[in-house]
Amino acid sequence: MNETITTATDTNTQNEAAEETTERGSLRWSTVLVWGGVIALLALFGWGLLNANEGRPEEGTVAPDFEMQFFDGYQWKDLENASLEDMQGQVVVLNFWASWCVECRVEADLLESTWRQYRDQGVVFLGVAYVDSEQKSLAYLEEFGITYPNAPDLGSEISNEYKITGVPETFFIGKDGQVSDFVLGPVNATMLQNEIQTLLAQ
């Protein structure tokens, strides 16, 4: 009789211990789950912040490569598509603009006249129409008699690569494919001439 009671008590104790172990196990797992989730979320936000704070290409760094699908009549060397890499060995003046941008109109004539001056000296001017409809872009190019290669920023990929914050913005890229300078807002004749002369001399 005593043995039976002892056995029953033992079984109860074992059951309780097993239950307690299961509870502890589930609690431990839930703690791991919560902390895992918190760490994953923090990592995600950190990654997002790092990406958001990544600035535009700095001077002396390699200019991000991109592919352009030129507007009809505004090709480079009669090619419909070209990448920045194809232009390596030449000085590149990369200008972001839009037909709705008032400041872009200030520099439009200057860009065109400077392009005409340097087009046969190993200088390429590239216009990238930012957040602009094709119809309006073409009307703008015609209005200012622009002849240098121009393309829409399809998928906003080029502006994303260069982290532009508005238009106009101009990047000067050397023969070695590195960014040499950047201008926020309209360029003026002096800075344009100086930048191109310096890059041609390198």
Place this chain on the structure above:
Amino acid sequence: MKKPTLYLFLLLSLLLALPAVAQEPVTDDEVNAVARDLYCPVCENTPLDVCPTQACQDWRDEIRMQLAQGKSEEEIQQYFVERYGPRVLAEPPREGFNQIVWLLPIAGVVIGAVLFGLYLNNLRKEGVDETGEVAQSTAPVPPPAADEDEYISRVEKELRE
């Protein structure tokens, strides 16, 4: 009028009337119905239907033109995504890494519910025994310290007096 001539006349009238029906002007409401689900990257956080900038006005003109060409809302959205990137959409596309935006809240609710359930279960087991009575704490109550015991005796004695 003879019958064949009449049919020919009716057919010609119908053909002449078709372009007039097709060129029915697109209303602002129709344009805005498409525009409200799009965001221009220049003016972030402002839906296209209420954005006052020239860039957004140009986009609305583009929508109007495409609606007039008979394009559907989906086709117009697709055009804008191809041209300006997926960030123009009010709702990120449910594919790739973007799926996390949709899955995270659901996962959060499910995990929260499981944890809350575990917590309640734990509380129930700790607080109530099988007979429904509040269980005593399993930890033994430490005996009062000797000086504390003496102090209590004195207080009780004075209270009796």
